[in-house]
Amino acid sequence: MKKISKQAMARLPYYLSYLKDKKSKGIDFVSASSIARDLKLNDVQVRKDLNSIATNHGSPHVGHNVKNLIKDLESYIDVNYEKRAVIIGTGSLGKALMSYDGLDSYGLNIVCGFDVNKNLIGSSINDRPIYDIKRLKEVIDNQNIDIAILTLPAYVAQDVCDILMETKIKAIWNYAPVKLRVKDDVYLHNENLASSLTIIYKHLKKED
């Protein structure tokens, strides 16, 4: 499998969703050109992306086999292998993500949540228990947790992150608006809803 850019990686779920839709409509072949048209991408870019992940080539005037492409994408993204995650911080965003099941189809299993609030500890959201944050290391190490989703206030994020560095965690999906220090072997991915809003606002102002 070839190495592809982050941006290309981010496009894969769009291809997957698009192809599943085509498959459900009984369409067996699609060309890179038509994908590009429908997803508003450049056709060369689509071909490059697909070539990086597909095991078979497309053929001129026919395109790619839809079922094979789906299989290739799913295997490349690795949706069929269970990834175990925990949510740290069950405030409004953490609660929100614990209630959200939309990533199930990507093999993500949110096992439980953690908090410091005594009133929340022991309760559960969407059938997922909330534990005392003191149990972080114990739970992560014993329950084979791969991913920690950080949905907590900025000022405690680094402290919790430091505790995580003592565990077997492999990746952190950070929603706090800070850049965290992590060990080299832990992958850090930053998400920031405010970043999106900032971009949207700029476009609102243009019209005013």
Add this chain to the structure above:
Amino acid sequence: MKKISKQAMARLPYYLSYLKDKKSKGIDFVSASSIARDLKLNDVQVRKDLNSIATNHGSPHVGHNVKNLIKDLESYIDVNYEKRAVIIGTGSLGKALMSYDGLDSYGLNIVCGFDVNKNLIGSSINDRPIYDIKRLKEVIDNQNIDIAILTLPAYVAQDVCDILMETKIKAIWNYAPVKLRVKDDVYLHNENLASSLTIIYKHLKKED
């Protein structure tokens, strides 16, 4: 105000959060170099970003005035002016975002939700009512809604989007994994949690 890139725009909330933290600790001046160190960015990049949005220059060996920078960032991002939004599709993700109040401080007011499900219509989440999706145009046009947040299944997204094109909506924040067709004067911003997951998964696999 100079034009800055999308990526730079996405960094602004990090600067803002960082500076507010410094301010709360009683720090009055901060250098671009130290910001770069702490946020793990390149110092030249930070200077370029700050120069684009700041009204005052920083001075050598002193840095920038924290309070002024915060003011400049807030005014550039436009957090003090209320932006009114609706959530379309109150499934698990829509419900999640309606429960989330973290964007209040960015001036985002989520006014209400919309759904087709008779059981949900008339109820409310986090004190925000859920209306019948048939009332979309009426509510958006009469209540000065700027932003529509789309949290609905991929196969209905374009249909709803087409209805939105008949309203006064100014921007769409799309969480459905499809690329929508919109009018030129409506700004479309795509968000895809699966894109982030895809990138994270790739790094998990490396270590295995």
Add this chain to the structure above:
DNA sequence: ATAATATCGGTATTACAATATCGAAAGGTG
């Protein structure tokens, strides 16, 4: 007062992703 140092802003340069161009191959059309 003078030297050392940290920081600034502006101007290259580099790196990387997106796009344009091209010849070849497969299928359809007159």
Add this chain to the structure above:
DNA sequence: CACCTTTCGATATTGTAATACCGATATTAT
């Protein structure tokens, strides 16, 4: 059966954002 169209993959080229470099300036230290 020859020709046109669509699509392919490979190889430039372009465009944009990140980074490195450089001279200038302000503060601190000797």
